[in-house]
Every structure is written in C-alpha cells, then in structure tokens.
Amino acid sequence: MAGFTVLGGGISGLSTAWYLAQRLPRTATITVIEASDRLGGWVRTEQRTAGGAAVLAEKGPRTLRTGTSREALAVLELVDDLDLRDSVVTAARTSAAARNRFIYYDGELNRMPTGIASLIGGLPPAARCLASGVWRDLTTRSTHDGSNTDESIHSFVGRRFGTAVDDNLASAVMRGIYAADTRDLSARALLFPFWLADRTGSTGVLRGLARVAKLSRARNAVHAQRDLAERLSHAERRRRNPEFWDTVDAASMYSFGDGMQTLADALTTALRACPNVRVLTGSPVVALRTKDNCAEVALADGQTVRAHHVISALPAPRLAPLLGTADPSESLASMSYASVAVVNMAYAARNVTPVDGFGYLVPRASATQSGALGVVFDSRALPPQDRGAAVERLTVMLGLPSGTNATVAVAEEAALQTVREHLRISQAPADMDATIATHCIPTYTVGYVDRLADIHAWVSRQLNGRLSVVGAAYGGPAVPQCVLHARDLVHRHLRLDDNTALEAPQNVTGLEEIVRGFDL
Incomplete structure (x- = not known):
C-alpha cells in the first residue's frame, strides 16, 4: 500500500x-x-481589540530568525514556496529590536553587548562576570574526567567559566528558550560545540572551538552533495524573487503582518x-x-x-x-516538558516601556515569586503588525513548575506585578489575556x-x-x-x-x- x-x-x-x-x-x-x-x-495568533484598535496576540512563537543556516533557510524557502512573501514583516539588522536585548539584573534592565562596538563604555553589571569567566577558561586546563558523561549546563558553565556566568547569563538564555533551569538541562545536548571542545582537548573551551569547527567540517563532508544541491536550488530562488531575498537579507528577524x-x-x-x-x-x-x-x-x-x-x-x-x-x-x-503562562498585554498608548528593544530575560539570580522568564516588547520588535495604531503590545512569559495549578487570573496578576516591578509601568493595559500552555516545550x-x-x-x-x-x-x-x-x-x-x-x-x-x- x-x-x-x-x-x-x-x-x-x-x-x-x-x-x-x-x-x-x-x-x-x-x-x-x-x-x-x-x-x-502551539503556533497560534489571536486577533483582539485594545482601545478600539485591532491588535495581535501571539500565543506561541512570535518571530523567526533570518540567516544562512540550514534551519533559517528551510523556513524562508517554505515561506517562498507558499507565496507568503508579501505577508512578511521584518525588523532590520540596524533596528533597536535587533541591537537592544536586555537582562533584568539587580533591579535594572542591563543591555547585553552585541558586538565589539557595544563594549565601549564597559560591560553592564549582569555581564561583568564574562571577563573573569573568559580569563578563567583561557588559563585553566580542562578538568573533565575524559568520559562522555553528560552534565548539567550549570555544572559545565560553572566549572569552565564560573558560577556567576551561569547564574546571571546562561540561566537567563535557557529559561527564555526552554522555560527550564540550567541545573536540569543537558550541556551535551544544548551546548554541544562547547561540551565537545572541553572533551577533546586540554586547552579549555574557547581555544578548543576552532578544533571543533574543523572536526565539524570534516564530519559534514559526507553531506557535500546535498549541500551543493541546496546551494544551487537556493541560488535559483534568489534569481526568481530577488526583492524578497534582499529584504530578508537586511533583516535580523521576521514574522507576518497577521502573525505567525x-x-x-x-x-x-x-x-x-x-x-x-x-x-x-x-x-x-x-x-x-x-x-x-x-x-x-x-x-x-x-x-x-x-x-x-x-x-x-x-x-x-x-x-x-x-x-x-x-x-x-x-x-x-x-x-519531560515545561509549561508556561503566556500573558498578552496591550496598552492604548505608545512608548509605554522605558527602553526600546526586543525585550528582556530574567536569570535565575533575579528570579522572583512571579515566575517571570522574560518579557517581549512585541510592538517594538515588529511595529508593522500594529498597522499604525497608537498601541503598545507586550508579552510576559511565566514559568510554571511541575505540579503548579495556575489559573488565568493568577497568571494575569503575576504579569501585572512583573511589569510594575521591572518596567515601572503602573497604568492598566487596555487588553490583557493569559493562556496556560501546559507541557509545551520539551526539556532536554x-x-x-x-x-x-x-x-x-x-x-x-x-x-x-x-x-x-x-x-x-x-x-x-x-x-x-x-x-x-x-x-x-x-x-x-x-x-x-x-x-x-x-x-x-x-x-x-x-x-x-x-x-x-x-x-x-
């Protein structure tokens, strides 16, 4: 059959x-x-109203990254094949959303460095541990036991770079992606190049990354024919729709006018x-x-x-x-799977947030009882989705530990508490809606x-x-x-x-x- x-x-x-x-x-x-x-x-967009204006509320993924990786190109080519090119809205690489990403640390939003130029003026408090962490790795020989034994990200990062790097930075990123704690997450699965660099040499992780890259190229030689075919096919796409590809080349992220x-x-x-x-x-x-x-x-x-x-x-x-x-x-x-509460908030005014950027993450070092994992500044990230309306959309992500019986009312109150404490926003949103996403993200x-x-x-x-x-x-x-x-x-x-x-x-x-x- x-x-x-x-x-x-x-x-x-x-x-x-x-x-x-x-x-x-x-x-x-x-x-x-x-x-x-x-x-x-989990890809779901709702159309709602705030202050008389139509607004989008993303209940799951909200943006897609551009780039030249096979993953990024797979989705872009799917968008191309489905004739969705005219529906795409982008954030330029030079936009505030692309340049400004924050971590909530010690009661303040800390802008994270995105390149050499952003280091002028020094590291923010949350990232100052990076300097000592890098020095520690460069001056400390690998301390693994030579086996393939996995370990937690908390253990791995702490061992190589110091616990502050995990508490302040790595934990924030992993909470934002997986809604999980680095003390539970696999270093081998989620930090594989770093883990492999540590396991295949004695010179430390950062020095070992070049060696891992060389090994990776050798291993991927088996896919040379596939990769060549994909490059040729992609080149033909670019010839057919050059304007679309030029647009996404200049973007750091994208979505669609009517949402994901x-x-x-x-x-x-x-x-x-x-x-x-x-x-x-x-x-x-x-x-x-x-x-x-x-x-x-x-x-x-x-x-x-x-x-x-x-x-x-x-x-x-x-x-x-x-x-x-x-x-x-x-x-x-x-x-195992993590559960989260997604709280969409829309204000009947612009510039409600005190900073411009994509949003911020909350590391374990700054975690509070509200369970906030991070906040996305939706309107700042992709303004075209607001269609000119005088609104500002935010999404608060809340972690829900296993066994938690969260309700919509509890999640909404936690979101209000989060924006009051973190962003100093006291006004009430014109629209707010919470969704309890149970077992939505696999935890590695x-x-x-x-x-x-x-x-x-x-x-x-x-x-x-x-x-x-x-x-x-x-x-x-x-x-x-x-x-x-x-x-x-x-x-x-x-x-x-x-x-x-x-x-x-x-x-x-x-x-x-x-x-x-x-x-x-």
Missing part, C-alpha cells in the same frame, strides 16, 4: 505532510490526523488543496499496529487508517502507549543524548520498520528546527532524483542524523 499517515497537525506534522505532497506522485495518499479541532499546534499563524494556515490551505491529501481533525489516535504488511492507525471514533508508513509528530510521551506495552520505551515515556535534561539514541533504536523496532518520528522533542523546539527536521526526514524517505517513493526503507526513524550529530 502506497502512502503515509502523519500523526499530529502542529507545525512539524503540517510541514512533513507538505514536503511529502511536493515529492510523492498523486497516486500516493497522505493522511494527516490531529486530535484537536484546530491545526497549527499565517504560516500554519497557509500550510493547511495548501494541503487541503492537494487531491491526494486527507486532513482529519478532532480524531484522537488510540492505537498503532501492523496488519497485512502495512501500518494501521486506529482512531477513537472507530475508524482505521492504513498506510505504508507512519510518521509521528506527536509529543514524545504520547507515542509509546499507542504501540502497547510489549516493548515499552522508558526513554520516550520519560521525556541531563542524559538526553543517550536517551535519544535509545529512542532511535526503539523506533526502528516498531511497526516492522514502518514508523518515523519528527518534532520538537527530537531535533530542537524552534519552528525552523521543526521544519528542517521534517524536510530532511521526507528527503530521506524519498528518492531525490526521480521523485518516486522508496519501498519504505527499513529503520528510517527520523533520528539518524540527529543522533549522529552528537557522536564524538
């Missing part, structure tokens, strides 16, 4: 289905199955327009099994969907129970790389080799990482030379290159 079934209608599932639809012949069926009534997952949901909606529309694609919503999956040399997906309403291969874009812990308990995966079931805790290898082996044994996985739990939680992982998985499944499907290569788990990337 030809065709694929994709479980999950978030950005990973939608991207996977879209890439399949572009590569497979029309005779191959593609089915997308989503348990909820909407598609897009534009991307998810465009993928949904494109998929529904494909005659060989079927999209099912409100259809929870209850079991996965093999039958008659194919994979069978059982739904809660009694339906079954059969396909040659299943690609799961579900959160990791939801997958194992669907396959029964004969061969359980402790690594998959134990994958200590031992993650070994668990990922276990999951890779486990997936290869399921459904007679007819199962693959994709999504934030594996290749990284950001939208660009999810999109690139989806594209790479599809390319691994399909022939690139003649657009025909392979006979479902055995043991294509979707984790091959990710696991290999962590090898020493």
Whole structure:
C-alpha cells in the first residue's frame, strides 16, 4: 500500500505532510490526523481589540530568525514556496529590536553587548562576570574526567567559566528558550560545540572551538552533495524573487503582518488543496499496529487508517502507549516538558516601556515569586503588525513548575506585578489575556543524548520498520528546527532524483542524523 499517515497537525506534522505532497506522485495518499479541532499546534495568533484598535496576540512563537543556516533557510524557502512573501514583516539588522536585548539584573534592565562596538563604555553589571569567566577558561586546563558523561549546563558553565556566568547569563538564555533551569538541562545536548571542545582537548573551551569547527567540517563532508544541491536550488530562488531575498537579507528577524499563524494556515490551505491529501481533525489516535504488511492507525471514533508508513509528530510521551506495552520505551515515556503562562498585554498608548528593544530575560539570580522568564516588547520588535495604531503590545512569559495549578487570573496578576516591578509601568493595559500552555516545550535534561539514541533504536523496532518520528522533542523546539527536521526526514524517505517513493526503507526513524550529530 502506497502512502503515509502523519500523526499530529502542529507545525512539524503540517510541514512533513507538505514536503511529502511536493515529492510523492498523486497516486500516493497522505493522511494527516490531529486530535484537536484546530491545526497549527502551539503556533497560534489571536486577533483582539485594545482601545478600539485591532491588535495581535501571539500565543506561541512570535518571530523567526533570518540567516544562512540550514534551519533559517528551510523556513524562508517554505515561506517562498507558499507565496507568503508579501505577508512578511521584518525588523532590520540596524533596528533597536535587533541591537537592544536586555537582562533584568539587580533591579535594572542591563543591555547585553552585541558586538565589539557595544563594549565601549564597559560591560553592564549582569555581564561583568564574562571577563573573569573568559580569563578563567583561557588559563585553566580542562578538568573533565575524559568520559562522555553528560552534565548539567550549570555544572559545565560553572566549572569552565564560573558560577556567576551561569547564574546571571546562561540561566537567563535557557529559561527564555526552554522555560527550564540550567541545573536540569543537558550541556551535551544544548551546548554541544562547547561540551565537545572541553572533551577533546586540554586547552579549555574557547581555544578548543576552532578544533571543533574543523572536526565539524570534516564530519559534514559526507553531506557535500546535498549541500551543493541546496546551494544551487537556493541560488535559483534568489534569481526568481530577488526583492524578497534582499529584504530578508537586511533583516535580523521576521514574522507576518497577521502573525505567525499565517504560516500554519497557509500550510493547511495548501494541503487541503492537494487531491491526494486527507486532513482529519478532532480524531484522537488510540492505537498503532501492523496488519497485512502495512501500518494501521486506529482512531477513537472507530475508524482505521492504513498506510505504508507512519510518521509521528506527536509529543514524545504520547507515542509509546499507542504501540502497547510489549516493548515499552522508558526513554520516550520519560521525556519531560515545561509549561508556561503566556500573558498578552496591550496598552492604548505608545512608548509605554522605558527602553526600546526586543525585550528582556530574567536569570535565575533575579528570579522572583512571579515566575517571570522574560518579557517581549512585541510592538517594538515588529511595529508593522500594529498597522499604525497608537498601541503598545507586550508579552510576559511565566514559568510554571511541575505540579503548579495556575489559573488565568493568577497568571494575569503575576504579569501585572512583573511589569510594575521591572518596567515601572503602573497604568492598566487596555487588553490583557493569559493562556496556560501546559507541557509545551520539551526539556532536554541531563542524559538526553543517550536517551535519544535509545529512542532511535526503539523506533526502528516498531511497526516492522514502518514508523518515523519528527518534532520538537527530537531535533530542537524552534519552528525552523521543526521544519528542517521534517524536510530532511521526507528527503530521506524519498528518492531525490526521480521523485518516486522508496519501498519504505527499513529503520528510517527520523533520528539518524540527529543522533549522529552528537557522536564524538
């Protein structure tokens, strides 16, 4: 039986289905199955009103980074393919949002250095530990035990650069990305080049980075043909739409005039327009099994969907129970996720915040009972989204420790307290709305790389080799990482030379290159 079934209608599932639809012949069926009534997952934009003006409220990711990495280009090329070029709004590299990023430290916003020029006048208090941290690393030989043993980011950064660098800086960044504590997060997974530099030499981390870069280039030589094909394809895109590519080249970040949901909606529309694609919503999956040399997906309403291969874009812990308990995966079931409260605030005035920039993060050293992880100055970051209205939008991110029973009212009060204390904003917002995002961000805790290898082996044994996985739990939680992982998985499944499907290569788990990337 030809065709694929994709479980999950978030950005990973939608991207996977879209890439399949572009590569497979029309005779191959593609089915997308989503348990909820909407598609897009955590990518969600709401249209609200503040002071009589229409305002956007992003409930999930809000901006995308430009650049030349494979991840950044994967999303930009997807935007190009979906004809969303005219919907893109950008922040220039010279904008305040690109240049000004802050850390809340010792009761004040500290602007972080972004280059040599920004160091004129000295380091802000939060970053003064960097000087001693760099000196410590340069003058201290590596102190690892020579093994591949993982350690927490807190342990690694403290050992090499001093605990202040972690308390004041690293913890802020990781709280902002993963809503988690560096004392729990894996150094091997999230700081791999630094971790590898420490493990492969005795001269310290910073001196070892050049050696790691050389090793990385040698390891990536296996992808020379792929990389050349991608460069040639990208060059052709630039010739077709030079104005769009010139615009994003000059930008540091971008989104869409109507918010990030534009991307998810465009993928949904494109998929529904494909005659060989079927999209099912409100259809929870209850079991996965093999039958008659194919994979069978059982739904809660009694339906079954059969396909040659299943690609799961579900959160990791939801997958194992669907396959029964004969061969359980402790690594998959134990994958943890962080929860956050997203509080969107809109003021009926401009210049409400005391500084101009993208926003700020709160390090562990400055954490308060409110649980604030950081605040994004949405209107300052992408003014075109306000369409000229005299409003200012902020988003307060609050961490929700495991077991916390947060309510919307509690989250909104915590957000008001945060902007009063951190930004000295006393006026009431014209609109405020909190969303409790439960288990929304996978946390790559200590031992993650070994668990990922276990999951890779486990997936290869399921459904007679007819199962693959994709999504934030594996290749990284950001939208660009999810999109690139989806594209790479599809390319691994399909022939690139003649657009025909392979006979479902055995043991294509979707984790091959990710696991290999962590090898020493």
